[in-house]
Amino acid sequence: MVTELFPLTLKGAETSRRGKRLVGPVDLSLDGQGLCVVMGPNGSGKTTLLRLMHGTARLTGGSVTWACDTDVARHHQAFVFQRPVVLRRTVEENLTYPLRLRGTSRKVAQVAARDWAERVGLGPHLTRRAMVLSGGEQQKLAIARALITEPALVFLDEPTASLDGRAMREIEAILLRAKADGTRLILSTHDMGQARRIADEVVFILGGTVQETGPAAAFFDGPKTPQARAFLNGDIVE
Amino acid sequence: MGGSAIVDLWEGLRHAFWLVVTFDAALAEIALRSLRVTLSALVIACLIALPLAAMLAVRRFRWRRATIAMLNALMGLPPVVVGLIVYIFLSRSGPLGALGLLFTPTAMIIAQVIIIVPLIASIAHQSLRELWAEYHDLLISMNVTQMQKMRTLLWDARRALLTAALAGFGRGIGEVGAIMIVGGNIDNATRVLTTAIALETGKGQFALALALGFILIALALGVNLMIHWIGQTERDSRW
Numbered sequence: 001m002v003t004e005l006f007p008l009t010l011k012g013a014e015t016s017r018r019g020k021r022l023v024g025p026v027d028l029s030l031d032g033q034g035l036c037v038v039m040g041p042n043g044s045g046k047t048t049l050l051r052l053m054h055g056t057a058r059l060t061g062g063s064v065t066w067a068c069d070t071d072v073a074r075h076h077q078a079f080v081f082q083r084p085v086v087l088r089r090t091v092e093e094n095l096t097y098p099l100r101l102r103g104t105s106r107k108v109a110q111v112a113a114r115d116w117a118e119r120v121g122l123g124p125h126l127t128r129r130a131m132v133l134s135g136g137e138q139q140k141l142a143i144a145r146a147l148i149t150e151p152a153l154v155f156l157d158e159p160t161a162s163l164d165g166r167a168m169r170e171i172e173a174i175l176l177r178a179k180a181d182g183t184r185l186i187l188s189t190h191d192m193g194q195a196r197r198i199a200d201e202v203v204f205i206l207g208g209t210v211q212e213t214g215p216a217a218a219f220f221d222g223p224k225t226p227q228a229r230a231f232l233n234g235d236i237v238e
Numbered sequence: 239m240g241g242s243a244i245v246d247l248w249e250g251l252r253h254a255f256w257l258v259v260t261f262d263a264a265l266a267e268i269a270l271r272s273l274r275v276t277l278s279a280l281v282i283a284c285l286i287a288l289p290l291a292a293m294l295a296v297r298r299f300r301w302r303r304a305t306i307a308m309l310n311a312l313m314g315l316p317p318v319v320v321g322l323i324v325y326i327f328l329s330r331s332g333p334l335g336a337l338g339l340l341f342t343p344t345a346m347i348i349a350q351v352i353i354i355v356p357l358i359a360s361i362a363h364q365s366l367r368e369l370w371a372e373y374h375d376l377l378i379s380m381n382v383t384q385m386q387k388m389r390t391l392l393w394d395a396r397r398a399l400l401t402a403a404l405a406g407f408g409r410g411i412g413e414v415g416a417i418m419i420v421g422g423n424i425d426n427a428t429r430v431l432t433t434a435i436a437l438e439t440g441k442g443q444f445a446l447a448l449a450l451g452f453i454l455i456a457l458a459l460g461v462n463l464m465i466h467w468i469g470q471t472e473r474d475s476r477w
Contacts, residue, residue, distance in 0.1 A: 079375075079376075079379035081375060087373070088369075101380065
């Protein structure tokens with residue numbers, strides 16, 4: 001059964017820590033189509049905005065609402081971090097973990113784990129300890145672990161930030177397959193090339209506030225704000 | 239003087255060897271009682287200390303810092319004082335006197351549990367806290383319950399927790415002050431290796447005391463090695 005999460009609506013959403021506003025106020029509405037890229041330079045608030053949407057950053061003002069109940073929405077989401085977090089277990093046990101948490105039987109979870117390990121190219125590493133995998137392999141494992149529960153939406157926080165070209169290409173291929181299978185993806189990056197390659201929709205953020213949103217083609221062909229234009233031109237924007 | 243000490247050591251080693259080779263029945267009984275008391279105390283202490291350590295790692299509550307500080311302070315709890323307090327509680331006029339536990343192995347187990355719980359909990363908490371820092375964002379994003387967090391941490395840190403348990407075992411098996419008070423060092427009832435060593439030393443039987451000491455060390459080393467082997471530590475990778 002497909003749970004309808006979208007539209008995701010942020011109204012005056014903001015988060016602050018020790019009196020300092022990190023992100024917001026953000027007014028934004030995202031529908032449930034394709035791959036949305038949150039773009040902006042380092043420190044612009046991409047990660048915090050993703051966490052705010054996901055519900056792991058404390059909302060100190062405004063609201064974040066889904067088409068369904070927030071708890072139901074959280075249940076149908078996953079989050080992939082910039083630095084892959086792998087459990088101190090084998091690749092297979094990492095993949096079965098979220099399924100076992102949801103009460104899936106060990107056998108069914110193992111079948112799904114083998115399937116996903118093959119899909120992301122980790123089939124031969126199933127019994128290896130996840131900590132000994134390379135950075136790219138760990139990130140593929142983290143993505144497979146996020147996708148294995150068939151979430152409606154996956155947040156990815158700069159998933160290829162510290163990886164080489166080959167690992168980046170492989171991960172982008174996995175994400176595009178997930179998108180084709182109907183998973184909504186919201187990914188943050190400051191890599192313009194990557195955004196151009198995979199984005200259907202762009203949210204441009206700077207200084208904690210959303211400057212511009214819209215279809216990727218329109219954004220890259222004719223950015224509306226001077227900040228977005230400067231960013232796309234490769235100028236230093238702060 | 240120095241020569242005499244070496245002779246005593248050598249005599250002790252020789253005596254220990256013969257006690258083991260001839261399978262001395264009294265020694266076997268004392269050694270087995272030592273193991274039974276300490277391993278029982280260890281199991282009970284782990285059942286208390288490990289969930290407590292996991293809870294302290296993942297939950298935020300008002301007295302959390304104070305509890306951690308208290309556990310760390312209690313690691314240095316003087317065993318004799320523990321023995322005295324347990325003695326008062328279990329003595330006939332004490333609140334638990336009706337149970338008739340004083341001068342039984344159960345009383346010795348209770349004393350050892352009190353001594354080793356803070357040690358195991360503190361060491362375990364250090365390991366679990368580090369692992370929690372590593373897992374925090376992932377487990378929060380997965381929306382797992384507090385119980386699932388604790389179980390995940392305890393399982394994934396199991397090899398580090400083994401070290402905590404072994405530290406507890408080491409403290410328990412070598413303990414003499416508390417169990418002397420609550421056990422009474424009664425022959426065929428509550429005498430264990432450490433209290434027997436104290437007794438033989440008091441009697442001037444240094445060779446026998448040393449022999450028992452060597453057997454105690456061998457026992458502690460043997461259990462440590464066996465637990466490491468069962469736990470498969472130091473294999474495959476860094477954990």
